[in-house]
Amino acid sequence: MRVLYFAWVKSKVGIGEEQVEPPAGVGTVGALLDWLSQRSSKHAAALANRSVVRVAVNQEYVGADHPVKPGDEVALFPPVTGG
Amino acid sequence: MIRVQQEDFDIGAEIAALTKDRTDIGGVASFIGLVRDVAGGESVGAMTLEHYPGMTQKKLEEIDAEANRRWQLSASLIVHRYGRLEPGDRIVLVITASPHRQAALEACAFLIDWLKTKAPFWKMEETAAGAQWVEARDSDDKAADRWVGRPSGGE
Numbered sequence: 001m002r003v004l005y006f007a008w009v010k011s012k013v014g015i016g017e018e019q020v021e022p023p024a025g026v027g028t029v030g031a032l033l034d035w036l037s038q039r040s041s042k043h044a045a046a047l048a049n050r051s052v053v054r055v056a057v058n059q060e061y062v063g064a065d066h067p068v069k070p071g072d073e074v075a076l077f078p079p080v081t082g083g
Numbered sequence: 084m085i086r087v088q089q090e091d092f093d094i095g096a097e098i099a100a101l102t103k104d105r106t107d108i109g110g111v112a113s114f115i116g117l118v119r120d121v122a123g124g125e126s127v128g129a130m131t132l133e134h135y136p137g138m139t140q141k142k143l144e145e146i147d148a149e150a151n152r153r154w155q156l157s158a159s160l161i162v163h164r165y166g167r168l169e170p171g172d173r174i175v176l177v178i179t180a181s182p183h184r185q186a187a188l189e190a191c192a193f194l195i196d197w198l199k200t201k202a203p204f205w206k207m208e209e210t211a212a213g214a215q216w217v218e219a220r221d222s223d224d225k226a227a228d229r230w231v232g233r234p235s236g237g238e
Binding site: 004006007008011018044059061063075077080081082083 | 116132134135137138141142152163174175191195198199200201202203204205206216217218219220225
């Protein structure tokens with residue numbers, strides 16, 4: 001599974017993307033964020049306030065209950081500020 | 084039509100290209116977003132726009148398709164820049180063309196409102212206090228929400 005980070009989420013995690021292999025029990029976005037938070041203190045800091053982290057799975061906005069599976073592209077980022 | 088690019092754009096040339104050899108267009112509306120030198124009372128020296136390549140293109144295409152579904156447009160164009168920009172630089176261009184002005188004007192407003200809340204771009208401003216990521220504004224959400232569930236406008 002490929003996980004991408006953007007904007008301040010990227011700054012806080014310290015990397016733009018990583019390849020991860022969460023255990024089989026990690027089947028939803030919410031569970032994935034819980035699991036990612038335990039990877040390092042930087043991950044934990046970046047994902048501490050879930051209300052300001054948006055999630056896209058395979059380039060579509062999704063909620064915490066959305067399923068994730070091996071091979072997915074998961075992106076974590078703050079609310080967008082373009083235009 | 085969608086373009087995401089680092090380089091600047093020429094507004095006149097874009098409008099000319101979009102309307103070239105077209106005799107069915109009665110009106111063209113445009114929105115141009117520029118970098119301001121002040122944000123939240125702080126002086127901004129420059130801004131860097133980051134985006135999510137792939138998803139950006141996809142989301143902008145969806146937004147453009149939605150505008151064309153809601154309004155009778157003869158042509159539409161969104162150009163959004165990324166990278167480092169300075170005050171006065173152009174950030175985004177939206178052009179809509181239609182047989183009559185109302186569809187063009189409404190679709191143009193819709194496109195920029197939806198783009199601001201749905202397209203994965205993020206602004207980082209360079210100020211005296213250091214580099215800061217711009218926070219999303221409730222007013223942008225409200226501007227986008229006014230188009231939710233609203234039937235298509237004039238034709």
